[in-house]
Amino acid sequence: MVNAIEQLLLGWLRVPPEPAPPEGAPGSLLLFRAGRNYWRWRLLCWAGAQAALLLLVLLPLLLSRPQPLPAGLTTLLLLLYPLQALFTFFAQRLDYRLRWYIVTDRSLRIRAGLWSVSETTMTFANIQDLRITADPLQGALGLADLEVSSAGGSVSKEPGASPTHLARFAGIDNAEALRDLLLARLKRYRDSGLGDRPEAAPLTAEAAARELLAETRALRAALYPKTSS
Amino acid sequence: MVPVPPAIASLTRPAENLFTYYFLRALATLPALPITLPLLYFRYHTMRYEFSPEGIRMSWGVLFRHEIVLNYARIQDIHLRSNAIERWLGLARIEIQTASGSSSAEMVLEGIPDPAAMRDFLYDRMRGASTPTADPNASLAAILHEIAAEMRALRLALNPEAPPLHPHG
Numbered sequence: 001m002v003n004a005i006e007q008l009l010l011g012w013l014r015v016p017p018e019p020a021p022p023e024g025a026p027g028s029l030l031l032f033r034a035g036r037n038y039w040r041w042r043l044l045c046w047a048g049a050q051a052a053l054l055l056l057v058l059l060p061l062l063l064s065r066p067q068p069l070p071a072g073l074t075t076l077l078l079l080l081y082p083l084q085a086l087f088t089f090f091a092q093r094l095d096y097r098l099r100w101y102i103v104t105d106r107s108l109r110i111r112a113g114l115w116s117v118s119e120t121t122m123t124f125a126n127i128q129d130l131r132i133t134a135d136p137l138q139g140a141l142g143l144a145d146l147e148v149s150s151a152g153g154s155v156s157k158e159p160g161a162s163p164t165h166l167a168r169f170a171g172i173d174n175a176e177a178l179r180d181l182l183l184a185r186l187k188r189y190r191d192s193g194l195g196d197r198p199e200a201a202p203l204t205a206e207a208a209a210r211e212l213l214a215e216t217r218a219l220r221a222a223l224y225p226k227t228s229s
Numbered sequence: 230m231v232p233v234p235p236a237i238a239s240l241t242r243p244a245e246n247l248f249t250y251y252f253l254r255a256l257a258t259l260p261a262l263p264i265t266l267p268l269l270y271f272r273y274h275t276m277r278y279e280f281s282p283e284g285i286r287m288s289w290g291v292l293f294r295h296e297i298v299l300n301y302a303r304i305q306d307i308h309l310r311s312n313a314i315e316r317w318l319g320l321a322r323i324e325i326q327t328a329s330g331s332s333s334a335e336m337v338l339e340g341i342p343d344p345a346a347m348r349d350f351l352y353d354r355m356r357g358a359s360t361p362t363a364d365p366n367a368s369l370a371a372i373l374h375e376i377a378a379e380m381r382a383l384r385l386a387l388n389p390e391a392p393p394l395h396p397h398g
Contacts, residue, residue, distance in 0.1 A: 014316035020345070022352055106357060117316070119309040121348065125357020126305040126328075150305045151328040164308060164326050164334055189357065208373035215380035222384045222391060 006094065015098065019111040022121055024104025030181075034099050035173030037141040042092040042171075044137060050085055101169050103178070105185060108148065110167050120167045125189045126150040130182060132175050144175035148182070236343075237280050237350055243340025246318040248273045253314060278338070285325075287336055297336050301354035303327045308334065309348050323347055 021029055058081055062074060069077075094114045102109040107123040128151050134144040146169040172178060232238075251269035258265045271291050279286040284300040304325055311321035321344035324334035341347045352358050384391055 013313040016316070023349075023358070107352070116310065116312045119348075120306060121309075121352055122306040123355060123357030150326065164324060165306065167306070205367075205370040205373065208370040208377065212373050212377040212380065215377045215384065218391075219380050219384045219387075222388050 002093075006090070006097075009090070009094070013115060015114060015117060019100050019102065019109060019119055021102045022104055022107045022109050024106050028103075028105035030103040032101050032172070032174070034096060034101075034171040035141075035143050037143050037173065038171030039093070039096040041138055041141050041143055042096055046088060046092045050088075054081070099170070101172065103181070108167060108182075110169065112170075122148065122150055122167050124182070124185050127182070127186055130179050132179060134175075138171070142173050143171045144173075145170050146172060146175045146178055231282065231354070233280050233282055234350065237347065240280060240341070241278055243273065243276050243278070244320065244342050246320055247276075247340030250315060250318050250320055273340075276340070285336065285338075287338070299325065299327055299336055301351065302356055304351060304355035307348055307351055307355065309344055311344075320344075323351070325351065 021031065058077060061069060061077065091114065095112070098112065098114055098117075100109075100111040102111075106125075107121060109119065109121045111117070111119045128149050131147040131149070132144050133147070138144060148167045148169070150165050169175070169178065248270075251273050252266070255262055255266040255269050272289050275291055276289040277287070284298060284303075286296065286298045288294070288296040305328055306326045308324040308326070309321055310324060315321060319342075320340060323338040323341060323344055325336045325338070327335045329335060338347065
């Protein structure tokens with residue numbers, strides 16, 4: 001029943017199917033979802049918000065003694081409350097289900113959203129910093145958010161502005177492992193902003209050619225010691 | 230320079246559905262309709278794209294003219310976004326970020342007929358999407374290094390007591 005309603009909603013909102021992975025080396029592709037506990041976490045947040053709404057807004061309104069609400073308004077509130085609860089419950093469920101994280105050897109892609117679908121693609125060459133955050137509840141559930149930001153402007157403070165320069169792996173249960181994986185892949189970009197590693201300078205063609213020249217000279221010297229210059 | 234596929238090079242105008250979407254957007258601003266509708270009308274009718282081998286040029290506007298030029302190689306991240314109304318009309322926005330300071334997107338491509346194909350096109354050309362090795366001559370360097378190793382082996386075969394050469398000396 002719940003699934004049928006969801007399928008109907010997804011078709012009606014024309015939500016595109018699973019995202020296509022960005023091009024990358026075969027075998028490096030990693031496709032995963034938010035942790036199983038992410039759904040529980042969203043459910044708890046939803047239950048908390050609903051309880052707060054009920055206790056702090058709805059009940060005081062309905063029980064206001066000196067000036068009771070008109071009967072029509074009371075009925076409307078009592079109808080609206082379960083309706084919004086049902087609606088937001090489905091929103092939580094679909095937020096969990098419509099969330100994909102893809103990592104390849106050179107880029108990452110995050111797809112999320114129901115009404116407003118957003119798909120972010122970022123290459124590792126542009127990544128500036130990684131940040132792991134978790135609130136106490138997330139920590140207890142073994143979840144964390146991993147935020148990846150690229151160079152440029154900060155996240156806009158305006159309400160409703162979509163965060164750009166930022167990719168967010170929300171509610172994953174492998175945040176540390178993923179961070180280590182991303183760091184390892186970042187290391188191949190020497191100018192990627194997380195600091196250079198001078199000892200890891202790759203062999204350039206010029207250095208190799210000089211090495212070859214030195215060896216060739218030494219070989220001639222070994223063959224004909226008198227003509228060596 | 231990799232040539233631009235004909236389907237993308239020939240793209241100079243947004244899809245007609247974009248105006249339908251603009252019209253709906255203007256309707257949503259009901260009291261401000263007399264202002265928003267002409268603005269969006271002119272935005273749609275003056276919007277021009279040009280996809281060259283190096284980058285994108287986008288322009289719009291009559292009184293307040295805008296023109297943005299950016300290079301594919303400077304693209305940092307690509308956001309493909311759409312709301313349900315846009316999806317019903319077969320539209321999506323492609324927001325392109327470069328490293329400049331603004332927090333909003335540097336360029337928003339609207340009314341692209343096949344947004345997924347455009348995203349893949351941009352991804353292929355953006356910074357860091359091609360070979361991850363920094364030096365294009367890396368394989369040449371590896372071959373030269375191997376030849377040097379062969380030379381060293383040859384020299385040591387002639388004279389086993391020869392002192393080792395300092396590499397890069």
